[in-house]
Amino acid sequence: MGEKKVALITGGSRGIGRACALEFAKADFDVAIVYAGNEEAANKTVEELKAIGSDATAYKFDIANEEEVNAGVASVIEKYGRIDVLVNNAGITRDNLFLRMNSADWNAVINTNLTGVYNVSKPVVKLMMKQRSGSIVNMSSIVGVMGNAGQANYSAAKAGLIGMTKSLAKELASRNIRVNAIAPGFINTDMTKGLDPEKFAEHIPLKRLGEPEDIAKTAKFLAVDGTYITGQVIGVDGGLVV
Numbered sequence: 001m002g003e004k005k006v007a008l009i010t011g012g013s014r015g016i017g018r019a020c021a022l023e024f025a026k027a028d029f030d031v032a033i034v035y036a037g038n039e040e041a042a043n044k045t046v047e048e049l050k051a052i053g054s055d056a057t058a059y060k061f062d063i064a065n066e067e068e069v070n071a072g073v074a075s076v077i078e079k080y081g082r083i084d085v086l087v088n089n090a091g092i093t094r095d096n097l098f099l100r101m102n103s104a105d106w107n108a109v110i111n112t113n114l115t116g117v118y119n120v121s122k123p124v125v126k127l128m129m130k131q132r133s134g135s136i137v138n139m140s141s142i143v144g145v146m147g148n149a150g151q152a153n154y155s156a157a158k159a160g161l162i163g164m165t166k167s168l169a170k171e172l173a174s175r176n177i178r179v180n181a182i183a184p185g186f187i188n189t190d191m192t193k194g195l196d197p198e199k200f201a202e203h204i205p206l207k208r209l210g211e212p213e214d215i216a217k218t219a220k221f222l223a224v225d226g227t228y229i230t231g232q233v234i235g236v237d238g239g240l241v242v
């Protein structure tokens with residue numbers, strides 16, 4: 001067990017989660033990342049984190065599976081002894097127009113993007129309450145604020161996450177645990193690789209897609225510097241929702 005602060009980042013192997021992991025490592029955190037199955041990406045990110053001095057570990061478990069989560073988070077606590085920051089970032093899409101969306105697509109997205117956050121937060125909040133300190137950052141989406149055709153499942157989960165963020169902020173404030181959400185716009189990751197960047201950029205006031213680092217800097221700000229901020233949803237979307 002090290003002396004440093006510890007950040008647990010779900011979906012930390014790729015995209016926004018990977019950028020968050022690197023940002024926290026640069027801020028002198030030891031970083032535990034969670035991934036679903038892409039071993040190669042997870043190992044590569046761990047090597048990058050170690051190269052900047054973080055005692056990093058990758059944990060493979062499915063955040064939608066409560067038993068796997070409990071065993072996985074127990075391993076994190078066994079190794080690091082504490083968790084100062086939780087970034088609930090892992091998420092998936094299964095887009096389709098509503099009448100074509102089957103219950104498997106509905107359930108997969110709700111179970112991962114919303115219930116998955118419940119599953120991971122439960123044992124982590126228990127620990128943070130004992131520590132009497134902690135900060136949680138939930139990765140929502142502008143789609144949870146404004147809706148999007150073809151994403152009824154995803155927007156429902158991301159809007160649910162905003163409600164959960166506000167409720168937990170109120171419930172946990174007395175224990176010195178802050179809970180905030182980020183609502184990213186369109187960010188350049190594997191999740192959005194089907195989108196035409198130029199076509200999307202036209203509609204964004206800052207005229208570009210966001211980069212994972214744009215989100216990571218905000219996550220670090222909320223978790224580390226934003227000591228009087230709780231229950232907020234910060235849009236990081238190039239001005240798309242104002």
Ligand code: NAP
Nearest residue numbers: 011014015016035036037038062063090091141187189191
């Ligand atoms: P991404 O590139 O597709 O990466 C997803 C990450 O989540 C990977 O590390 C993946 O692990 C992990 N993951 C997925 N399902 C999991 C599960 N069931 N259990 C554990 N880990 C799981 O996604 P991203 O674009 O970086 O998005 C990150 C978050 O930001 C998501 O919550 C997404 O909804 C949100 N967001 C993204 C955008 C955007 O434009 N990209 C916009 C708004 C919000 P493997 O590598 O093992 O698959």
